[in-house]
Amino acid sequence: MTSLYILTRKEYVQMFREFKILWLPLVFMFLGATQPVITYYLPSILAALGGNQGITIDPTMMQQDGAQVMAATLGSQFDQLGIMVIAIAIMGIIQSDKANGMLDFILTRPVKVGSYIGGKLFSNFSFVALSVTFGYFVSYVYVNFLFSNIPFLTMILALGFYLVWVLFMISFTAMISTIFNGQGVIALISIVCLLLLKVISGLHPIIDLVNPAGMSQQAMMVLITGSMDSQLYGNMVITFIWITLTVTISHYWISEKKYHEN
Amino acid sequence: MKLHYGLNDLNEIDWLAVLQVIWPFMMVGFILILVALIDLYRHREVRTNVVLWTIIILFFNTIGPILYFTIGRKGAIHHEVRN
Numbered sequence: 217m218t219s220l221y222i223l224t225r226k227e228y229v230q231m232f233r234e235f236k237i238l239w240l241p242l243v244f245m246f247l248g249a250t251q252p253v254i255t256y257y258l259p260s261i262l263a264a265l266g267g268n269q270g271i272t273i274d275p276t277m278m279q280q281d282g283a284q285v286m287a288a289t290l291g292s293q294f295d296q297l298g299i300m301v302i303a304i305a306i307m308g309i310i311q312s313d314k315a316n317g318m319l320d321f322i323l324t325r326p327v328k329v330g331s332y333i334g335g336k337l338f339s340n341f342s343f344v345a346l347s348v349t350f351g352y353f354v355s356y357v358y359v360n361f362l363f364s365n366i367p368f369l370t371m372i373l374a375l376g377f378y379l380v381w382v383l384f385m386i387s388f389t390a391m392i393s394t395i396f397n398g399q400g401v402i403a404l405i406s407i408v409c410l411l412l413l414k415v416i417s418g419l420h421p422i423i424d425l426v427n428p429a430g431m432s433q434q435a436m437m438v439l440i441t442g443s444m445d446s447q448l449y450g451n452m453v454i455t456f457i458w459i460t461l462t463v464t465i466s467h468y469w470i471s472e473k474k475y476h477e478n
Numbered sequence: 479m480k481l482h483y484g485l486n487d488l489n490e491i492d493w494l495a496v497l498q499v500i501w502p503f504m505m506v507g508f509i510l511i512l513v514a515l516i517d518l519y520r521h522r523e524v525r526t527n528v529v530l531w532t533i534i535i536l537f538f539n540t541i542g543p544i545l546y547f548t549i550g551r552k553g554a555i556h557h558e559v560r561n
Contacts, residue, residue, distance in 0.1 A: 238513060239547050242506050246540055249503045256499070297541075304548050354502075362499065 219327045223335030227309075231343060236305060240344065243301055244294075244351030251289040252358035255280060282363035286371070287436040289355040290378055294348065295414050295432055299385065302344060303406045306389040307399055309336050310466070314397065319470070329471045333390070333463060341386050345379050352378075370442050374435040377448070380455055381431040385410055387462040394466040395474075421447065428455045507540055514543035517551070525550065 231237045313319040322332060352375055359366065389406040396402050410429075417429035424430040430451045437445050468474075514535045522528050531550050534542040 234551070235513065235517065235547055239510060239544065242510050243540065243544060246503070246506045246510075249506070253499060253503055301544060304544065358499075 218331070220331040220335050220338070223322075223327070223332060224339040227335060227339035228343075231339075237343070240301070240305055241347040241350045244298065244347045245354045246351075247293040247298055247301075248289055248351035248353075248355035249358055251293050252285050252355060252362055255285050255288065256362045280363060281440075282359045282366050283370075283439045283442075285359050285363050286355060286366055286374075287439045289352070289359075290374070290432060290439070291436055294351070294378070295429075296411075298348075298351075299410045299414065300407055302382070302385050303389050303410060304403055305344070306340060306386055307393055307402045307406065309340060309390055310393040310470075311397065311399060311402055314394075323470075329467055333466055333470070337387060337390060337463070340390075341383055344382060344386060348379065348382055349375060366439070367442065370438060373444075374438040377431050377438060377452070378435040380452060381428055381435075384428040384431075384455055384459050384462075387459045387466075391462040391466045391469075394469045425451055426454050427451075428458050431455055510540060510543040511535055514546045518546065521551075 228237075310319070313322070319332075323329070352371075356366065356371055385406075388410065389402070392402050392406045392409075396405065413427055413429040414432070417424055417427050417433050424433060425447055430447075434445055434448045434451060438448075515532070518525060518528065518531055518535065525531065531546055534550075535546050536542070538545070
């Protein structure tokens, strides 16, 4: 019964009370199903609504590859609406404790700040990762059903790389949640920063190397090409350095009691 | 472009094939709406803007229930449960 274990369990109880344990997996399943279904029906929707004077799809166009649809699930569903959903779900993790005095209460006990942040990050990351995995598997089943098959190992590998980027999102939002006090400000700053990182990824190889969102780019590359890019490990190491940095900043902020000042 | 579809056009769609794909997809959205509405109804005494939230949950698909769960359940601060 370490304090890390107790704090993690407290987080899970909290998630259960907020129904987070129900809606976050459902939302990601929804997002995962959206991309294959829409891609599959897009030609018939355009045929019904576009007619011969609007947009038409070239009937000789090759049917899309399953891996491409899967990559599009990561790139245009999880990385857009998914980022917002994660940021909104995570925004209160430390802020709500600050607001109702729970943080001060916990710190009067013999609990290390490290295990407090560790419990927060571990519980939330494991839960969000599970939700993302659910959504990803739903997308996988749909893609196998409607498009072509994807090798299972490639899919798991890409998911693993994508989860590194998810871990960065969570530690970043936790840091913003430690520093600022208003929920709206936290949601705004973290969503804007994370979407900005996503937008600048893929512009230049050097920027990609130091950009945590490059991990999502790498996961998509693994899905489409089936092989790993030479930059992947460098990108992963730098992403872990970023994660360590954000955790260190929130650790410093709480242990120095900076949150009392604003 | 055909603007108006008659009822007869509905018969031309292969419903079985469409439903096979769409059914789980709609189910997920439906469960979200249902859970949000049940929670709103059970706590209708303490929530603020009940009618507004009902409209948001029903008509803003998927994003409406999420907004309710994250923002709407903390509506009235003096009723907030301190854990």
